[in-house]
Amino acid sequence: MTGFEIGGASAADMELLRGWAEAEGWNPGDSDRFAFAVADPQGFLLGRLDGDPVACVSAVRYGTSYGFIGFYIVRPDLRGRGYGLRVWNAATERLAGRLTGLDGVVEQQANYRKSGFRSAWTNIRFEGVPDAGGEDGAVRTVDAASLPFDRLAAYDRRFFPAPRDAFLSAWTALPGRTALAAVRDGRIEGLGVVRPCGAASRIGPLYAATPEVAAALVRGLAGYAPGGEVAVDAPDVNPAAATLLAGLGLSPSFETARMYTGPAPEVDTAGLYGVTSLELG
Structure with a gap:
């Protein structure tokens, strides 16, 4: 592997990596990279062969004891030559x-x-235009930016x-995105963010106290998506999520597994x- 080096990805590199993810069919958000950069500025690694980008991975540190790996891609014409393993090892060493x-x-x-990860649940991506449904007067949604940020973070x-x-501050407020919160009696009972993508606009995170709250958020957020088409990565550890999204008229299209090196966090x-991001958790 003479001439192969691994270093941090630059801002310009992040746009290239977004294109690689698009080519894999992952439908990344148009502006995700800006939120990724503030999550951990050194968290994206790029392998170059004689100066040309050939492989990438994210190894983002959260706090003092948690990390997340994503964006693991090797350029298709150079797969099977060990470059992926090299960037993978660099990621696991960083975490x-x-x-x-x-x-x-x-x-x-x-x-x-083989690297010690074990499945905790399966994420199923549901895509489509949610049915309009009826108004649920018991669920009130507001612009999340109107709430104190410390409450959103908590x-x-x-x-x-x-x-x-x-990360959360950028993720919820980048241009082109909409973040809605469900509020009842002064309490936050739901939060969702929709962001533009190359295909269906992605909703994530999607948190809700009840299926009714989740439905109100999905319908509300779909109103900000071109053509109303959205995609949500729903974890099967919450069976109500898949039931709800299918009931809204969305169809399964893609599958991943949430995996951890130890016991799944509580x-x-x-x-x-709906999970926030397949790249950063």
């Missing part, structure tokens, strides 16, 4: 000693198990195992209707 998670595509899950911590305030899976 050594931390509980580490990832969302693995089906064809890679056996390899992840609510997010119910569903994610580590603080990620900088989060509010009953309120988790």
Whole structure:
């Protein structure tokens, strides 16, 4: 592997990596890379062969004890030559000693198990235009930006195992995105973000106290998506999520497995209707 080097991805590199993810059919968000950068500025690694980008991976650190691997791609014309393993090893070394998670595509899950990862649940992507339904007067949704950010961050911590305030701030407020919160009696009972993508607009996270709250958020967020078409990565650890999305008229299209190097962290899976990002958890 003479001439192969691994280093941090630059801002310009992140646009290239987004194109690679698009080519894999992952439908990344148009502006996800800007939120990724603030989550962990050194968390994206790029392998170059004689200066040309050939492989990438993310190894993002959260807090002092948690990490997440994603964006694991090798350029198709150079697969099977060991470049992927090199960037993978660099990622695991960067997260050594931390509980580490990832969302693995089906064809890679056996390899992840060899590296010590174990499945916690399956994410099923549901896509389509949700039915209009009727108004649920008991569910009130507001612009999430109208709420104090510390309340949003505290609510997010119910569903994610580590603080990620900088990421969450960018993720919910980047141009072109819409974040809605469900509020009842002054309490946050749901949160959803829709972001533009090359294909269906992605909703994530999708948190809700009840299926009715989740339905109100999906319908509300779909109103900000071109043509109303959205996609949600629903974890089967919350069976109500798939039932709800199918009931809204969305169809399954893609599958990944949430995997961890140790016991799955304790989060509010009953309120988790859609994961935030397959790349960063």
